[in-house]
Amino acid sequence: MAENTNDSQVVETEEELTNYTTETNAGAGTGTSAIEPGYGTGRRKEAVARVRLVPGTGKWTINGRTLEEYFPSKLLQREVNSPIVLLKLEGKFDAIVLVDGGGTTGQAGAIRLGVARALNAIDRDANRATLKKAGFLTRDSRVVERKKAGLHKARRAPQFSKR
Numbered sequence: 001m002a003e004n005t006n007d008s009q010v011v012e013t014e015e016e017l018t019n020y021t022t023e024t025n026a027g028a029g030t031g032t033s034a035i036e037p038g039y040g041t042g043r044r045k046e047a048v049a050r051v052r053l054v055p056g057t058g059k060w061t062i063n064g065r066t067l068e069e070y071f072p073s074k075l076l077q078r079e080v081n082s083p084i085v086l087l088k089l090e091g092k093f094d095a096i097v098l099v100d101g102g103g104t105t106g107q108a109g110a111i112r113l114g115v116a117r118a119l120n121a122i123d124r125d126a127n128r129a130t131l132k133k134a135g136f137l138t139r140d141s142r143v144v145e146r147k148k149a150g151l152h153k154a155r156r157a158p159q160f161s162k163r
Contacts, residue, residue, distance in 0.1 A: 033123040040117030044109030047102030051114030056094030076108040083116040083136050
């Protein structure tokens with residue numbers, strides 16, 4: 001019996017801790033945006049993402065795979081979903097994404113911009129100010145610098161020899 005008492009106390013402690021984690025979003029699904037289909041294109045480095053948002057239950061389809069399958073990293077999942085979380089529209093839209101080129105980080109950035117642009121197109125009055133203030137509508141223009149002739153890379157020069 002003593003073991004059961006200890007186990008129940010541990011479970012209660014875990015439940016109390018989960019109430020205060022950052023994973024839970026108290027205002028989830030309380031956004032004031034219109035719920036209708038929308039489209040947005042996002043780009044980052046070499047990646048291009050075509051994003052369709054349709055009214056639904058919050059299901060993600062990226063190149064035919066789920067969000068968790070395509071981006072195993074929680075950090076990238078959070079980045080991709082951040083415009084929807086910011087506007088408190090979780091569970092209101094299904095996202096259908098076709099993304100091509102670049103690496104995982106570039107693709108995640110491209111999808112985030114595509115989602116933000118789609119939400120902006122859906123309800124400009126309600127969403128634009130919030131998205132703009134958070135910087136989600138700004139295209140990150142940083143790309144890899146081209147290699148120059150006579151150098152190993154863009155700026156890496158051959159080793160200098162004095163004699």
